[in-house]
Amino acid sequence: MSVARLRLDSVSVAYGDKAVVRDVSFSVADGDIACLLGPSGCGKTTLLRAIAGFEPVVAGSIALSGAVVSNAQGGLPPERRQLGIVFQDYALFPHLDLAGNVGYGVRGLDGQALRRRIAECLELVGLAGLEGRYPHELSGGQQQRVALARAIAPKPSLLLIDEPFSNLDTALREHLAHELRQILKAGGVTAVLVTHDQQEAFAMADAIGVMDQGVMLQWGDADALYHHPANRFVAEFIGQGSLLPVTREEGGFSTELGRCTGAGQGRWLLLRPNQVGLGGSGEAEAVVEHKVFRGLDILYTLRLPSGQSVLSAAPNDVQYAVGQRLYASLRVREPVLVEE
Numbered sequence: 001m002s003v004a005r006l007r008l009d010s011v012s013v014a015y016g017d018k019a020v021v022r023d024v025s026f027s028v029a030d031g032d033i034a035c036l037l038g039p040s041g042c043g044k045t046t047l048l049r050a051i052a053g054f055e056p057v058v059a060g061s062i063a064l065s066g067a068v069v070s071n072a073q074g075g076l077p078p079e080r081r082q083l084g085i086v087f088q089d090y091a092l093f094p095h096l097d098l099a100g101n102v103g104y105g106v107r108g109l110d111g112q113a114l115r116r117r118i119a120e121c122l123e124l125v126g127l128a129g130l131e132g133r134y135p136h137e138l139s140g141g142q143q144q145r146v147a148l149a150r151a152i153a154p155k156p157s158l159l160l161i162d163e164p165f166s167n168l169d170t171a172l173r174e175h176l177a178h179e180l181r182q183i184l185k186a187g188g189v190t191a192v193l194v195t196h197d198q199q200e201a202f203a204m205a206d207a208i209g210v211m212d213q214g215v216m217l218q219w220g221d222a223d224a225l226y227h228h229p230a231n232r233f234v235a236e237f238i239g240q241g242s243l244l245p246v247t248r249e250e251g252g253f254s255t256e257l258g259r260c261t262g263a264g265q266g267r268w269l270l271l272r273p274n275q276v277g278l279g280g281s282g283e284a285e286a287v288v289e290h291k292v293f294r295g296l297d298i299l300y301t302l303r304l305p306s307g308q309s310v311l312s313a314a315p316n317d318v319q320y321a322v323g324q325r326l327y328a329s330l331r332v333r334e335p336v337l338v339e340e
């Protein structure tokens with residue numbers, strides 16, 4: 001089996017005596033893009049800083065290509081880890097042109113070889129031929145791409161990116177997330193990215209780690225997180241899940257929205273918005289509490305008689321009004337149950 005490019009074993013990181021990352025383990029294979037996903041304050045940036053060597057670990061170990069670079073005894077300084085780093089304040093050097101910025105950290109190349117590497121990296125980020133421009137002559141998005149080119153240019157063994165699109169608007173973010181994935185894949189770059197945005201993580205990553213309060217709750221690909229969330233937090237954080245209490249019955253479960261057949265352990269049935277049907281008949285009468293027009297469909301928040309709320313996505317050719325009563329029913333083929 002090949003050695004992982006990055007491997008964390010039971011890593012804990014603390015500020016003073018407050019542990020903000022606890023017992024985190026995962027590994028990233030060569031060429032893969034991994035994403036740390038979680039709400040603000042869950043410890044993503046701290047973990048990234050520990051991988052970079054800016055924060056010591058109080059327990060566990062971090063290894064790059066099989067060599068331990070951090071453990072409770074100490075660590076290799078950041079500049080000796082061969083990492084590319086793009087942090088939120090991606091400050092470019094204002095007095096250097098793009099060639100100067102991108103070539104800055106490249107060692108062992110000069111003259112034509114260096115110029116070729118700079119051109120290659122600018123091309124990779126869609127800024128071919130702009131070597132002579134200065135940062136102030138570029139848009140914010142273009143500056144971010146230069147920061148990316150600068151980090152990739154020295155061919156780091158691992159690229160770390162913190163909130164790549166934090167200061168851009170939502171529509172642009174998803175588009176750029178796809179683009180960033182293509183750039184990294186084209187360059188054969190192994191990367192760990194941090195984001196609090198699930199769509200962004202889905203668009204970019206081969207593997208995603210969901211964190212909450214310093215703990216890694218689940219590590220897996222988008223499909224596994226979406227279809228088999230490890231617990232309630234992951235189910236709700238990823239893909240707008242609603243959870244409905246179940247009562248076990250012969251061959252299946254009963255819920256407030258009806259019965260479904262299947263097996264599994266857990267107290268809650270996970271429902272994605274496309275698994276709750278709306279119409280003139282069904283098991284439970286619900287009230288539309290809230291609606292959001294999303295283009296292709298409308299996302300309704302429904303209040304059930306028990307007081308429980310569920311989400312339902314319905315095509316926009318039939319519209320229901322806020323306050324309207326209607327029937328809701330289950331459209332679940334393979335039930336996924338969540339324990340707690």
Ligand SMILES: Nc1ncnc2c1ncn2[C@@H]1O[C@H](COP(=O)(O)OP(=O)(O)OP(=O)(O)O)[C@@H](O)[C@H]1O
Pocket residue numbers: 015020038039040041042043044045046047196
């Ligand atoms: N230098 C520091 N000293 C003390 N506590 C810190 C320090 N930096 C971060 N923290 C605390 O550690 C916890 C994790 O912070 P961290 O920045 O890693 O979270 P995050 O998930 O990256 O959040 P965000 O998405 O908001 O950047 C938070 O409770 C934060 O307040």
